[in-house]
Amino acid sequence: MYVSARSDYAVRAMLAVAQRHPEVVKAAALAASQDIPYSFLQGILLDLRRAGLLHSLRGADGGYALTRAPEQITVGDVLRATGGALTTVRGAPAEVATYHGVAAGLGEVWLSVHRAIEGVVDQASLADLLAPGGPAGRGAAGRPPRVA
Numbered sequence: 001m002y003v004s005a006r007s008d009y010a011v012r013a014m015l016a017v018a019q020r021h022p023e024v025v026k027a028a029a030l031a032a033s034q035d036i037p038y039s040f041l042q043g044i045l046l047d048l049r050r051a052g053l054l055h056s057l058r059g060a061d062g063g064y065a066l067t068r069a070p071e072q073i074t075v076g077d078v079l080r081a082t083g084g085a086l087t088t089v090r091g092a093p094a095e096v097a098t099y100h101g102v103a104a105g106l107g108e109v110w111l112s113v114h115r116a117i118e119g120v121v122d123q124a125s126l127a128d129l130l131a132p133g134g135p136a137g138r139g140a141a142g143r144p145p146r147v148a
Helices: 005-019 027-034 038-050 075-083 106-121 126-130
Strands: 054-057 063-066
Touching (some): 005 027, 005 038, 005 063, 027 063, 038 054, 038 063, 038 075, 075 106
Antiparallel strands (some): 054 063
16 A cells, blocks of 8 residues: 555644534644644545535635544545555556466455555544544554564
8 A cells, every 4th residue: 555645634634624613714724733834734624525525615715624433434435535546566456456377466465455445544533633642652453563
């Protein structure tokens, strides 16, 4: 899995909006608070709005707000809205990778990687990340990560 600057910025922006939920947050305030280039953020906010994760209000009191509670929006939702497939093989979703001969089993490895990534990002909600002692620094099922 590759996390692009766009995806990282999107998650950070969504966390900033979630922190203020249900209030409306101005794009300029998001850009400043998360050190995201404003012009770049505009495109990200458009993607998030098109994906149904944010709604926007125009005018002097306008800005952006979540369409659902922070508990109902996952990191996976945000990543898919801005980056498409969570895992790719040669630029295509892992689900479509096919192999023949000695490499025939490789497709299942990429699917396993994809499912593992989904398991993490689809269980971590914005509310989880904002909660004190949230998933940061924890592994699967809330256990501390293993150190090799």
